[in-house]
Amino acid sequence: MTRDSARRDAGGMLAAGARRVGAFGARVASRDGVRSTRAATRRGRTWRWRARTTAARGATTRATARDDGVDARRCRGLNESGARLSNSGAESAETTPNGRGPVVYWCDRDRRLANNDALARAMELANARRAPLVVAVHAGRDLMGDGVGGARRAVFALEGLKELEGDLRRRGVETLTTTGDDAARGILETCARVDASAVVCDFTPLREGRAARRAVANVVGCPMIEVDAHNVVPAWVTSDKQEYAARTIRPKIHRNLAEFLTAPKVLGDLIAAPDSLTPSETDWDALIDEARRRGAHVPEVRGVKPGERAALAALLDPNEDCFLPQRLMLYGERNKPTTPRAVSRLSPYLNHGQLSPRRAAWEAAQLRGIVDDEAIDSYLEELIVRRELSDNFCLYNPHYDSLQGASQWAQDTLALHASDKREFVYDYGTLERANTHDELWNAAQKELYYFGRMHGFMRMYWAKKILEWTSSPEVALQTSIKLNDAYALDGLDPNGYVGCMWSIAGVHDQGWKERAVFGKVRYMNYAGCKRKFKIEEYVQRVDDEVKALLAR
Numbered sequence: 245m246t247r248d249s250a251r252r253d254a255g256g257m258l259a260a261g262a263r264r265v266g267a268f269g270a271r272v273a274s275r276d277g278v279r280s281t282r283a284a285t286r287r288g289r290t291w292r293w294r295a296r297t298t299a300a301r302g303a304t305t306r307a308t309a310r311d312d313g314v315d316a317r318r319c320r321g322l323n324e325s326g327a328r329l330s331n332s333g334a335e336s337a338e339t340t341p342n343g344r345g346p347v348v349y350w351c352d353r354d355r356r357l358a359n360n361d362a363l364a365r366a367m368e369l370a371n372a373r374r375a376p377l378v379v380a381v382h383a384g385r386d387l388m389g390d391g392v393g394g395a396r397r398a399v400f401a402l403e404g405l406k407e408l409e410g411d412l413r414r415r416g417v418e419t420l421t422t423t424g425d426d427a428a429r430g431i432l433e434t435c436a437r438v439d440a441s442a443v444v445c446d447f448t449p450l451r452e453g454r455a456a457r458r459a460v461a462n463v464v465g466c467p468m469i470e471v472d473a474h475n476v477v478p479a480w481v482t483s484d485k486q487e488y489a490a491r492t493i494r495p496k497i498h499r500n501l502a503e504f505l506t507a508p509k510v511l512g513d514l515i516a517a518p519d520s521l522t523p524s525e526t527d528w529d530a531l532i533d534e535a536r537r538r539g540a541h542v543p544e545v546r547g548v549k550p551g552e553r554a555a556l557a558a559l560l561d562p563n564e565d566c567f568l569p570q571r572l573m574l575y576g577e578r579n580k581p582t583t584p585r586a587v588s589r590l591s592p593y594l595n596h597g598q599l600s601p602r603r604a605a606w607e608a609a610q611l612r613g614i615v616d617d618e619a620i621d622s623y624l625e626e627l628i629v630r631r632e633l634s635d636n637f638c639l640y641n642p643h644y645d646s647l648q649g650a651s652q653w654a655q656d657t658l659a660l661h662a663s664d665k666r667e668f669v670y671d672y673g674t675l676e677r678a679n680t681h682d683e684l685w686n687a688a689q690k691e692l693y694y695f696g697r698m699h700g701f702m703r704m705y706w707a708k709k710i711l712e713w714t715s716s717p718e719v720a721l722q723t724s725i726k727l728n729d730a731y732a733l734d735g736l737d738p739n740g741y742v743g744c745m746w747s748i749a750g751v752h753d754q755g756w757k758e759r760a761v762f763g764k765v766r767y768m769n770y771a772g773c774k775r776k777f778k779i780e781e782y783v784q785r786v787d788d789e790v791k792a793l794l795a796r
């Protein structure tokens with residue numbers, strides 16, 4: 245099955261899945277218990293049948309969804325007492341072994357107030373215990389500007405956290421920030437300082453974040469649970485193994501979609517007074533200045549306003565040229581870099597946890613009847629199936645960013661062609677400065693370098709040419725990941741690792757006609773792009789944008 249036919253096939257399934265979500269939306273919207281009469285329709289009957297079987301299956305393996313509050317299947321314990329808390333979903337003497345200190349929410353991947361299940365679960369626990377809630381943030385290398393993403397990613401993240409701290413304080417929640425290279429140590433310091441009675445963290449499939457969570461859970465001495473606030477269907481509910489491709493994960497996601505793609509809820513209020521011992525003292529402006537100074541190797545980009553408010557505006561505010569609903573109507577043009585408004589450009593917000601993917605999906609799914617089903621289905625396919633396939637890959641494949649993580653056929657074919665003659669070989673600096681012989685590739689790299697973004701279609705071409713123009717597949721993979729993580733505002737993300745692995749190492753793809761350098765890995769070329777869109781128009785637009793930027 246080709247990628248295109250897989251997508252067409254997905255369209256139909258998504259339409260069915262999202263129609264069920266529509267029916268589900270009507271039900272949850274009436275939270276006073278009145279059931280929607282739409283359930284009487286044929287469509288409704290289909291949905292109800294699916295929902296019953298899914299819930300029944302879930303009950304035998306995990307705690308079932310609670311009617312109110314965060315679905316227990318989004319949560320899992322990271323230590324023994326955390327597992328007890330996560331399984332029961334409620335409080336007991338056993339789960340509160342060390343008194344009634346604050347509940348700590350370690351805010352790492354999901355940095356927002358609204359539609360954040362990890363924060364909501366921490367709030368529920370705090371309220372059940374009548375305990376204060378404290379948010380712990382650790383500003384490690386990346387947030388200090390020392391990471392590969394320099395000031396570009398750090399300042400975007402810190403500005404968002406500064407806004408979040410203010411919003412949390414208005415709800416009686418203080419934020420404590422630590423710095424240093426060791427995230428686990430920083431979070432443990434905060435937990436010890438406030439005498440935490442429970443820790444809730446968000447979920448990441450990436451190795452450093454997972455190692456830090458394990459290290460905290462092992463020694464913190466109170467229950468610790470992890471909440472998947474990033475995937476519409478929690479990664480561990482979708483699958484307990486690495487999925488082969490979109491076509492294998494898609495039905496698993498769809499099976500659960502109606503239950504998890506639910507209406508956004510408003511975060512409850514904190515019952516207990518804030519802990520008087522933990523007033524926040526983070527000087528965000530000083531941190532931001534420091535990150536700017538240390539991260540000068542990758543300067544900030546202008547034009548993408550950071551923070552949760554800006555993220556919601558980019559999704560929904562017509563004054564901000566928002567994505568929904570008007571630009572979603574253009575989504576059929578998404579593969580043409582000459583129509584940049586056809587894509588959402590929301591990935592930096594999703595990646596920095598400033599926008600909930602579930603919220604974006606929910607809002608798009610409500611547009612049936614206003615926007616073409618095809619556009620909605622394609623967007624949900626990218627936002628849910630493709631994005632969650634990336635989390636799945638990184639969660640279950642320890643080599644998610646190296647050739648070792650590729651399928652055997654791809655490793656074999658790349659090895660066989662590793663010493664093929666390359667017509668051009670460029671070093672990192674030449675690629676970074678967009679100095680190749682190919683104006684199309686250079687334009688894409690300039691988008692990345694100057695504006696922190698690259699059109700989704702060009703990202704594939706860009707990475708495939710790096711395979712063609714570097715000395716070996718290993719060098720190609722490391723170069724593409726390094727450039728992407730350094731310059732993309734949405735970099736350092738499972739989507740980035742999987743995007744590079746798909747382009748260079750055939751991950752989630754199949755073998756194609758064998759050719760030099762690529763072997764059986766799918767090939768892309770300039771002529772193919774020329775057939776798809778007006779190359780000169782794209783190159784001219786990027787050049788104009790760069791000129792305007794440099795003239796400022």
Ligand SMILES: Cc1cc2nc3c(=O)[nH]c(=O)nc-3n(C[C@H](O)[C@H](O)[C@H](O)COP(=O)(O)OP(=O)(O)OC[C@H]3O[C@@H](n4cnc5c(N)ncnc54)[C@H](O)[C@@H]3O)c2cc1C
Nearest residue numbers: 587588589590591626627630631700703707735739740743
């Ligand atoms: C070499 C390469 C590198 C990439 N690096 C990144 C990266 O660092 N961060 C990142 O978020 N995406 C990355 N992608 C995936 C994809 O290109 C971007 O998600 C997309 O271009 C973001 O722009 P958008 O928000 O306008 O997307 P839209 O077209 O509006 O799509 C909606 C959302 O769906 C998700 N999505 C879209 N395409 C994909 C895909 N192919 N795989 C997984 N999820 C997808 C994203 O979350 C995106 O925001 C990469 C792809 C390739 C080929």
